[in-house]
Amino acid sequence: MAIRFDEKDRTITLHTKNTTYQMKVGRYGHLLHLYYGRRLAADMSYLLTFYDRGFSANPYESRNDKTYSMDAIPQEYSCYGNGDFRCSAFEAADNDGVSGCDLRYAGHEVKKGRYAIPGLPAAHCEERASDTLVVRLVDERLPLMVELYYGVMEETDVITRAVCIKNTGKKPVTLTKIASAMLDFTDCRYDLLHFHGRHGNERMMERVPLMTGRMSVGSRRGVSSHQHNPFVILADRDATEDCGDCYGMSLLYSGNFLCEAERDQYSQTRLVMGIGSENFAAVLSGGEVFWTPEAALTYAQGFAALSWNFHRLVRENICRGAYRDARRPVLINNWEATYFDFTGEKIIEIAREAASLGVEMLVLDDGWFGTRDGENSGLGDWYVNEKKLGMSLNELASRIRATGMKFGLWIEPEAVSVDSDLYRAHRDWVLEIPGKKPVMGRNQLVLDFSRPEVVDHVFAQIAGVIAGADVSYIKMDMNRSITDVCTAADGRQNEGEVMHRYVLGVYRFLEMLLERFPHLLIEGCCGGGGRFDMGMLYYTPQIWCSDNTDAIERTAIQYGTSFGYPPCTMGAHVSAVPNHQTGRTASLETRAAVAMAGTFGYELDLNRISEAEKELVRGQIRAYKKYYDLVHRGRYFRLSDPAKQREFAAFEFAAEDGSAALVTVVTLTTHCNAPVSYVRLKGLKADALYRNEQEGGLYAGAALMYAGFPIPVVMQEYASFQWHFTEEKQEN
Numbered sequence: 001m002a003i004r005f006d007e008k009d010r011t012i013t014l015h016t017k018n019t020t021y022q023m024k025v026g027r028y029g030h031l032l033h034l035y036y037g038r039r040l041a042a043d044m045s046y047l048l049t050f051y052d053r054g055f056s057a058n059p060y061e062s063r064n065d066k067t068y069s070m071d072a073i074p075q076e077y078s079c080y081g082n083g084d085f086r087c088s089a090f091e092a093a094d095n096d097g098v099s100g101c102d103l104r105y106a107g108h109e110v111k112k113g114r115y116a117i118p119g120l121p122a123a124h125c126e127e128r129a130s131d132t133l134v135v136r137l138v139d140e141r142l143p144l145m146v147e148l149y150y151g152v153m154e155e156t157d158v159i160t161r162a163v164c165i166k167n168t169g170k171k172p173v174t175l176t177k178i179a180s181a182m183l184d185f186t187d188c189r190y191d192l193l194h195f196h197g198r199h200g201n202e203r204m205m206e207r208v209p210l211m212t213g214r215m216s217v218g219s220r221r222g223v224s225s226h227q228h229n230p231f232v233i234l235a236d237r238d239a240t241e242d243c244g245d246c247y248g249m250s251l252l253y254s255g256n257f258l259c260e261a262e263r264d265q266y267s268q269t270r271l272v273m274g275i276g277s278e279n280f281a282a283v284l285s286g287g288e289v290f291w292t293p294e295a296a297l298t299y300a301q302g303f304a305a306l307s308w309n310f311h312r313l314v315r316e317n318i319c320r321g322a323y324r325d326a327r328r329p330v331l332i333n334n335w336e337a338t339y340f341d342f343t344g345e346k347i348i349e350i351a352r353e354a355a356s357l358g359v360e361m362l363v364l365d366d367g368w369f370g371t372r373d374g375e376n377s378g379l380g381d382w383y384v385n386e387k388k389l390g391m392s393l394n395e396l397a398s399r400i401r402a403t404g405m406k407f408g409l410w411i412e413p414e415a416v417s418v419d420s421d422l423y424r425a426h427r428d429w430v431l432e433i434p435g436k437k438p439v440m441g442r443n444q445l446v447l448d449f450s451r452p453e454v455v456d457h458v459f460a461q462i463a464g465v466i467a468g469a470d471v472s473y474i475k476m477d478m479n480r481s482i483t484d485v486c487t488a489a490d491g492r493q494n495e496g497e498v499m500h501r502y503v504l505g506v507y508r509f510l511e512m513l514l515e516r517f518p519h520l521l522i523e524g525c526c527g528g529g530g531r532f533d534m535g536m537l538y539y540t541p542q543i544w545c546s547d548n549t550d551a552i553e554r555t556a557i558q559y560g561t562s563f564g565y566p567p568c569t570m571g572a573h574v575s576a577v578p579n580h581q582t583g584r585t586a587s588l589e590t591r592a593a594v595a596m597a598g599t600f601g602y603e604l605d606l607n608r609i610s611e612a613e614k615e616l617v618r619g620q621i622r623a624y625k626k627y628y629d630l631v632h633r634g635r636y637f638r639l640s641d642p643a644k645q646r647e648f649a650a651f652e653f654a655a656e657d658g659s660a661a662l663v664t665v666v667t668l669t670t671h672c673n674a675p676v677s678y679v680r681l682k683g684l685k686a687d688a689l690y691r692n693e694q695e696g697g698l699y700a701g702a703a704l705m706y707a708g709f710p711i712p713v714v715m716q717e718y719a720s721f722q723w724h725f726t727e728e729k730q731e732n
C-alpha cells in the first residue's frame with residue numbers, strides 16, 4: 001500500500017518506488033512534516049527537536065512549555081496566525097477583514113485512484129496504480145474545511161498535491177494566499193535552481209545558494225511568463241547531474257504564481273509554491289469551494305534522475321489525447337518566411353517545396369484573418385481574410401492537403417486589437433480599468449477570459465474556422481503580459497480572483513477545443529516560450545519553446561527547459577540565416593541538429609535554399625524520423641553545462657534499455673590548434689559494445705561512459721556532430 005497511517009504514532013507515510021514522504025499529527029493537532037527523500041521504512045518523528053526558543057511563540061495549549069513553537073517545527077501546510085512567521089502557505093480573513101488562523105488536523109481518508117480538479121489540469125493515471133490521501137484541517141474560528149490532497153504516483157516517483165477549501169459557514173471568508181504545496185526541511189544545505197529569462201531567452205538555469213531570508217520567483221503577468229518558470233529544484237550544495245539529494249516542484253498552472261524559498265532563523269528551509277498572492281483574493285461565500293492548482297513533487301538522486309521523473313510524468317500523465325502517443329508531424333511554419341506578407345498562392349508555393357522534401361504539415365501563422373496585415377489590427381476578428389489569401393481557407397487547406405501535407409493554423413484567442421470589429425462591438429469584453437488608460441502590449445489588449453460569454457464567443461468563431469477548413473493543428477499564441485486586471489462582468493465583487501478565473505477561462509477554451517476536435521494537435525505559444533508550464537502541457541503536448549530560433553542560443557534555452565520538461569514538448573525549428581533574432585550564421589546541419597532535440601520543423605522558405613541544401617533537408621527529415629523514438633521516448637541526458645562549458649554544448653537521448661543513443665555536440669568556440677574535448681556518454685550498458693553509425697567505430701559502453709568520446713577539432717564555427725550509437729550484439 002502506497003499510503004500508510006500509523007495509529008500509535010499518528011504518522012502518515014507515502015511511498016513511491018524510490019521515495020518516502022512522511023507527516024505526523026503533532027501533540028496539539030498541527031500537521032507536521034517529518035521527511036521527504038530516499039525510500040525508507042522508519043518512523044522519522046525523532047527528527048523533530050524541541051528547545052526553548054525564547055522569543056518564538058507557543059500554541060495556547062503549550063503556554064507552560066516553551067519548547068513547542070510553530071515558528072521552529074517543520075510543518076506540512078503552514079498558515080498565518082499560529083505563531084509561525086515563516087512563509088505561510090495559507091492566509092485567510094473573515095468578513096470583517098480580520099486574518100489569522102490556526103489549522104489543525106480533523107481526520108484523513110485514503111482513496112483508490114486519483115483525484116480530479118474541476119476546471120484545472122491535473123496529472124492523470126490510466127493504467128498505473130495511484131492512490132490519494134486527503135487530510136482534513138479545520139480552524140477554530142474561520143468556518144473552513146481545508147483538504148490537503150496527495151496523489152501518490154508510485155512508478156514515476158512523483159507526489160502530486162492540491163488543496164480544496166470549503167466555506168462551511170454562512171458568512172463570506174476571503175482567501176488571500178493558498179499555496180498548492182509546501183516542503184519543510186530541518187536543515188539548510190540547499191541550492192535553489194530556478195529558470196529565469198526574457199522574451200527570446202527563456203528558462204536560463206540559475207543555481208544559487210539559499211541565504212538567510214527569503215528568495216522568491218514568480219509571475220504577476222497573468223501568464224506563467226518568460227521571466228520565471230513555475231518549476232524549481234532544491235538540491236544539495238554539491239548535487240550534480242548524477243548524485244545528491246534533489247527535490248523538484250512544478251506547478252500545473254499557467255497564470256500568476258509565487259514560489260518562495262526561505263532559510264529561517266534556525267537554519268531550516270522551506271519551499272512554498274502556488275497561485276501568486278499579490279493582488280489575489282478569493283471570496284468564498286457560505287458553502288463555496290475553491291481548488292488550488294496542482295503541484296507535482298519529485299525527489300531523486302541527481303538532476304538527470306529528477307528530470308527523468310518529470311519527463312515521464314509529463315509524457316505519460318500530463319499530456320493527453322491522440323497526440324500523447326501519436327507521432328507529431330514534421331512541420332513548416334511560414335512566420336519567419338513571410339511574416340504578415342503573404343497570399344494563398346505564396347503559402348502553397350512554400351508548401352509544395354516543403355512537401356517534396358518530406359515535410360508533413362504546413363502551419364499558416366499570424367495574418368490570415370480580419371484585417372491583420374501587421375501587428376496593429378485584426379485580433380479578435382476570427383474570420384478568414386479571403387481578399388488577402390485570394391481564396392477561401394478551405395481551398396487553401398485543400399490545395400495544401402493535395403501536396404500530401406496536413407494543414408495547421410495560428411490563433412491568439414485571448415487577444416483583441418483596438419482596431420477590430422470585436423473591440424468596436426464589445427468594449428466591455430476587454431480587461432480595462434474604468435478611468436485609466438489601458439497599458440498596451442504589442443499594440444493589443446486582452447479579452448476578459450474570466451467571462452464565460454467571451455470565451456464562448458471566441459470559441460464559436462474559431463471552432464467554425466477549424467471545422468470549415470478541416471484544420472489538423474492549432475498554434476495557440478498569447479502575445480502580451482496582462483495588466484489592467486478588472487472585469488466588467490456583473491457583480492464585480494470578486495475582482496481579486498479575476499486573474500485566476502481568466503486562467504480557468506483559458507483552460508475551458510482549450511478543453512472545449514479538444515472535446516470538439518479530439519484529433520487536433522495544439523501547440524502552445526506565448527511570444528515563444530512565455531507560458532511553458534505543466535498546466536499548458538495538459539492541453540498542448542508541445543509548446544513553441546522560444547521565438548529565438550538561433551541554434552546556438554537555443555542550446556542554452558533547451559538545456560534549461562529540459563530540467564523540468566521533456567524534449568518532445570519543445571517546439572524547435574530550423575530557420576534561415578543570418579538568424580532573424582541574432583544575426584548569427586550557423587550551418588544548416590547545426591541548425592537541424594539542435595532543432596531535432598524537440599518537435600522538429602522548419603521556419604523558412606525552402607524555395608530559397610540551394611539544391612544541395614534541399615538534399616540536406618531531405619536527409620534531416622529522414623534522420624529525425626529514424627531517431628524519433630529516441631528523441632520522444634528516450635532518456636535525456638545533459639552532457640554539458642553552459643555555465644561551465646564554453647567550448648561545446650552536448651546532449652544525449654538514450655534508449656531506456658540502453659541499447660542505443662543519439663549524441664549531439666555543437667561546438668561553441670573555435671581555436672587555432674585547439675585542445676581536444678571529450679564527451680562522456682550516459683545510460684549505456686557498461687559491458688556492451690556500440691557501433692557509431694556515422695564513423696563506423698566499435699566501442700565498449702564502459703569506455704564511452706567512463707573515458708568519453710573525442711570531439712573532432714574542425715576549422716569551422718558552430719560545427720555540429722550527431723552520433724548514433726547502437727548496441728552490437730555479441731556472439732558467445
Ligand code: GLA
Pocket residue numbers: 335365366410477479525526527528544546547
Ligand atoms: C508570436 C509567436 C511567433 C509568431 C508571432 C505571430 O511572437 O511566438 O512564433 O507566431 O507571434 O504574430
